[in-house]
Amino acid sequence: MSRTVYVNGDYLPEAEAKVSVFDRGFLMADGVYEVTSVLGGKLIDFAGHAKRLARSLAELEIRNPHDEAEWLAIHREIVAKNDITDGMVYLQVTRGNPGDRDFAYPPADLAPTVVLFTQSKPGLAESPVAKTGWKVISVPDIRWGRRDIKTVQLLYPSMAKMMAKAAHVDDAWFVEDGFVTEGSSNNTYIVKGGKIVTRALSSDILHGITRAAVLRFAAEAQMEIEERNFSVEEAKTADEAFATSASAFVMPVVELDGAPIGNGKVGPVATRLREIYLDEVRKAAV
Ligand code: PMP
DSSP, X not given: OOOEEEETTEEEEGGGOOOOTTOHHHHHOOXXXXXXXXXXXXXXXXXXXXXXXXXXXXXXXXXXOSOHHXXXXXXXXXXXXXXXXXXXXXXXXXXXXXXXXXXXXXOTTSOOEEEEEEEEOTTGGGOTHHHXXXXXXXXEOOOOSOTTSOBSOOHHHHHHHHHHXXXXXXXXXXXXXXEEEEETTBEEEXXXXXXXXXXXXXXXXOOOHHHHHHHHHHHHTTOEEEESOOBHHHHHTSSEEEEEETTTEEEEEEEETTEESTTSSOOHHHHHHHHHHHHHHHHHOO
């Protein structure tokens, strides 16, 4: 079935949804994005995604064309028009179409390009792989130094996914200076002696909206959290590991570079956090 896609104020059949070949997003990867999950027809952690979008745009000096209420209205409309029960809303804002190619930014009053589309994923929260967990490999993190900005430069994460595929595993964990930064499209955690360890926020990693929520719920549940670097070796001797993202929620990780983590089965901390996370965000969904 043809989707309805949002482009710069219009809701169009996907075949008619087009942007210019001169768009800075196309020529320079000069744009940012957000992915917000939909469960039961409602948006999960919308405010967090809207705030990070505003921050990413500000860091790149791209004008934010809408306030949070307007973004919410557009998200709701595209969910309704596509009759999404469970799935995702993908949003992209680029610096726009200056009508030619030039390294220098166009004048700041150029209208940004805004595109939103939906992906229907019935049963998104009941993913069977959450019961068995992901296997991952480690790969060198050769991305740029502003990973805190959610840009559409996703070539290396795509390459990492292909490396994972070639190794017959589910994902790749990036490693820099011996320490895990994050997953190809998720934040990463280990659990040792009941303590949750995850890398602290910096420009080395994306500030995951799911990460923020999961750490808040973990603290409320009196779980101990340590925000610090961990190595591949430490992860291999951890009791458990997991990853978080807006579309995978809390995903247990059971194997790293061929070595089982803990007993190689989905652990109790990841299981509990997944349950708490899904319960709480469903309650707060808009
Ligand atoms: N790190 C990276 C590199 C990502 O691409 C993502 C997902 N967009 C995340 C972390 C998780 O962020 P979020 O929880 O906001 O989806």
